[in-house]
Amino acid sequence: MIRRLMKTLVGVAVFSAFAGGVAAQDSKVADELAKYREALADGNPADLFEVKGESLWLEKRGPNNASLEQCDLGQGPGKLEGAYAALPKYFKDTGKVMDVESRLVHCMMTLQGFTLAEATRQWYSKPGKDSDIEALVTFIGAKSNGKPINVPATHPEEAKMAKMGESIFYRRSGPQDFSCSICHGQEGKRIRLQDLGNLTTKDGAGFAMKTWPSYRVSQGTVWTMQRRLIDCMRQARWPEPAYLADSIIALETYLQKTATGTVMETPGIKR
Amino acid sequence: MNNQRRTVLKSGSGAALLGMLAAAGIITPGIALADWNKAAFDAKSMADTLKALGAGTPADSKDVQVTGPDIAENGAVVPVGVASTLPNVSMVAILIEKNPNALAASFVLPEGTEANVQTRVKMGQTSNIYALVKSDGKFFMATKEIKVTLGGCGG
Amino acid sequence: MGNPMKIRAANKDGVTEVKVLVSHEMETGQRKDSAGAIVPAWFITELTAKHGDKVVLTSEFGPSVSKNPYLAFKFKGGAKGEKVTVSWKDNKGDSRTDEAAIN
Numbered sequence: 001m002i003r004r005l006m007k008t009l010v011g012v013a014v015f016s017a018f019a020g021g022v023a024a025q026d027s028k029v030a031d032e033l034a035k036y037r038e039a040l041a042d043g044n045p046a047d048l049f050e051v052k053g054e055s056l057w058l059e060k061r062g063p064n065n066a067s068l069e070q071c072d073l074g075q076g077p078g079k080l081e082g083a084y085a086a087l088p089k090y091f092k093d094t095g096k097v098m099d100v101e102s103r104l105v106h107c108m109m110t111l112q113g114f115t116l117a118e119a120t121r122q123w124y125s126k127p128g129k130d131s132d133i134e135a136l137v138t139f140i141g142a143k144s145n146g147k148p149i150n151v152p153a154t155h156p157e158e159a160k161m162a163k164m165g166e167s168i169f170y171r172r173s174g175p176q177d178f179s180c181s182i183c184h185g186q187e188g189k190r191i192r193l194q195d196l197g198n199l200t201t202k203d204g205a206g207f208a209m210k211t212w213p214s215y216r217v218s219q220g221t222v223w224t225m226q227r228r229l230i231d232c233m234r235q236a237r238w239p240e241p242a243y244l245a246d247s248i249i250a251l252e253t254y255l256q257k258t259a260t261g262t263v264m265e266t267p268g269i270k271r
Numbered sequence: 272m273n274n275q276r277r278t279v280l281k282s283g284s285g286a287a288l289l290g291m292l293a294a295a296g297i298i299t300p301g302i303a304l305a306d307w308n309k310a311a312f313d314a315k316s317m318a319d320t321l322k323a324l325g326a327g328t329p330a331d332s333k334d335v336q337v338t339g340p341d342i343a344e345n346g347a348v349v350p351v352g353v354a355s356t357l358p359n360v361s362m363v364a365i366l367i368e369k370n371p372n373a374l375a376a377s378f379v380l381p382e383g384t385e386a387n388v389q390t391r392v393k394m395g396q397t398s399n400i401y402a403l404v405k406s407d408g409k410f411f412m413a414t415k416e417i418k419v420t421l422g423g424c425g426g
Numbered sequence: 427m428g429n430p431m432k433i434r435a436a437n438k439d440g441v442t443e444v445k446v447l448v449s450h451e452m453e454t455g456q457r458k459d460s461a462g463a464i465v466p467a468w469f470i471t472e473l474t475a476k477h478g479d480k481v482v483l484t485s486e487f488g489p490s491v492s493k494n495p496y497l498a499f500k501f502k503g504g505a506k507g508e509k510v511t512v513s514w515k516d517n518k519g520d521s522r523t524d525e526a527a528i529n
Contacts, residue, residue: 029342036340039350040391045494047432048449127465128451130429193344193420217348220493271344307471312488348492370490371456378499379484385441388483389498393454393490 033193037269046138046215046267049222053139056132062112071107073100073140084144085264088253090155097161099252101226102244104136123243125221134213134222141213141266148263149209151256158253161246165254168247169199178236180251194271205255206262214268222267225252311374317401320366320373321410326403332357332411337365337402339417343394346419351375352389357406360386369398377403394419433526435510442504442528444475444482446497446512454489470495473514477504504528 057068073083074091088099094106101123108119125131153162172179181200183189189196198204212225223231229248234240241247311323321327338352353363363386364377375392386404397418404411429449436443448470455467467489475483482501504510508528515521 032341033344036343036350039340040348043445043447043496043498045447045449045496048429048447048494051432052429052449127453127457128468193342217492218345220347307486312486350496352498367490372488372490374488375490376488377486381481381483383502384482385500385502387500389496391492391496393492 029193040217040269044215044267044269046213046222046269049135049138049215050142050267052130053135053137056136057139062108062114064111064113066111066113068104068107068111068136070111071104073103073107080140080143082144082147082150084141084266085147086150088151088158088161088249088256090157097157097249097253099225099244099249100137100140101133101224102249104133104140105244120243124224124227127220131221134224137224138213138222138267141264144264145266146263148261149206149256149259151253151260153253153257161250161253162257163254164247165250165252168251169254174236174238176237178238180232180236199255199258202258202261205258209255209259210262210264211266211268211270213266214270216270218271308377311377312372314374315372317366317368317373321403324364324374324377324403326405326410329403329410329412332404332413335402335404335411335413337400337413337415338389339400339415341416342418342420344420346394346396348391349394349417349419350389350391351400351417352387353378353402353404354388355386355402355404355406355411357386357404357411359407360404361408362403362405363388364403365390365392366401366403367392367394367398368401369396370394373401428520428522431512431514431522431524433510433512433524435504435526435528437504437506437528441500441502442477442510443498443500444510444512446473446475446495448473448495448497448512448514450493450495450514450516452487452489452491452493452495456489468516468518470514470516473497473512475499476511476513477501478508482510 060067070077073080074086074089075081075083084100087103088097090097091103098106105116105119108114109116120133122129122131123133125134151158153159169180172182183191183196184199187198197208199208212228213222215221216223226243226248229251230240230243308323311320314320314323321329334356336354338354339350343349351365353365355363360380362377362379365375366373367375370393376390378388380386394417397416399414399416402413431449432447434445450470451468452470453465453468455464457465459465469489469491470487473485473487474481483499485497487495506528509525510528511523511525513521513523
């Protein structure tokens with residue numbers, strides 16, 4: 001019993017040294033993985049998306065031949081600094097809690113005159129087919145780099161969404177009777193070599209949320225938080241929610257609330 | 272032996288065809304990839320690739336280094352590089368033994384450019400990576416194994 | 427003609443380090459699409475870097491260079507404000523040139 005406890009304690013020490021997850025005898029593995037991640041961090045292809053996103057933001061497009069410069073992401077028209085870090089947020093003009101992507105699509109519709117279908121048709125990229133949304137969200141996200149996540153969810157509508165997100169997080173469902181919390185509710189879990197963050201703590205949720213949007217090297221593109229969460233549902237064998245669904249915005253609100261105070265480091269780069 | 276001969280024949284006829292097309296004005300020389308070493312990039316085995324690069328059997332050298340991590344979290348993007356302290360390095364190349372075509376990239380270094388180039392490559396599986404260096408007209412090589420892991424969900 | 431590259435060039439102790447990110451699909455020609463058809467190879471074959479008019483690096487790529495290629499190298503010389511120019515062409519005959527000032 002004592003020996004087992006000792007082992008656990010040693011394990012915990014090693015886990016915290018390597019951001020939680022690879023067993024003691026594998027510390028060499030963890031070192032090399034850290035080296036791999038470090039080598040990718042300098043020269044993140046997401047930077048290419050950021051540059052493209054900026055030109056899309058300024059370009060006059062759509063039936064109204066308008067740019068997105070007057071888009072209000074919650075800090076006032078055209079104010080991008082810190083906007084991503086403070087979303088999702090309640091917007092009076094729509095009477096809804098919106099995340100960066102639903103608000104961006106709202107701007108593409110109201111300012112530029114696109115229909116919902118036009119604005120969201122290519123919400124994620126496929127090989128050879130770029131996504132404007134990926135580029136724009138990378139650009140908007142980078143404007144929050146160095147800013148603390150700030151989603152206190154004090155407005156009653158925001159509080160409601162955070163509560164709904166929390167209940168979705170713990171809800172077991174689907175053919176495998178799975179919930180988000182089974183993988184992401186404890187310390188020191190991993191799938192193969194990938195650490196699974198404990199998203200119920202500020203540190204765990206912060207470590208995850210601060211790096212999105214992120215370039216996924218396995219996918220060769222930037223993933224937005226909507227895509228990340230929708231794909232989590234797919235991996236948990238749940239029915240996949242529609243893009244911009246309230247359930248995803250609710251989960252984001254819950255996660256951002258938990259992560260509040262963590263300083264943004266975006267765009268990230270991941271496996 | 273047979274394999275090598277076939278590669279040479281194949282690339283030979285390919286070059287001739289491109290030449291004919293270019294002469295006929297069907298494709299411009301730019302598209303014909305006049306300089307790109309098709310034979311080397313099409314070669315499958317290490318030996319064929321080295322032959323196509325005119326490198327013969329390079330000597331192992333401790334003054335050549337393959338830089339990169341021991342483990343890659345994903346084979347689609349593996350940071351690798353070549354560095355060497357040998358004098359007058361005019362060319363370096365990166366070869367991946369177990370890829371369908373071993374040669375990933377080659378670099379010509381004019382005088383003044385350091386023998387230290389980093390890039391990122393795809394690896395189909397765990398493999399030896401070879402760094403090839405041409406110094407004072409002679410070829411040298413070094414190797415390092417990089418393990419490619421299976422994916423989790425990439426959070 | 428493709429999206430812009432991102433080129434960083436910094437001089438330190440008389441040596442200029444250049445880091446380039448290129449926006450390109452780098453399709454291997456071995457991947458199948460959802461309908462089972464082979465996606466044709468589409469990759470950068472040549473990339474050249476110049477400092478002013480002087481070529482400082484010539485590269486030949488095969489399709490196993492990663493999507494959105496990254497390249498870093500160093501050359502002697504180069505002063506703040508001088509230009510580094512990078513050009514690529516691919517196997518479909520597409521090409522692009524971008525430049526950056528040395529920091």
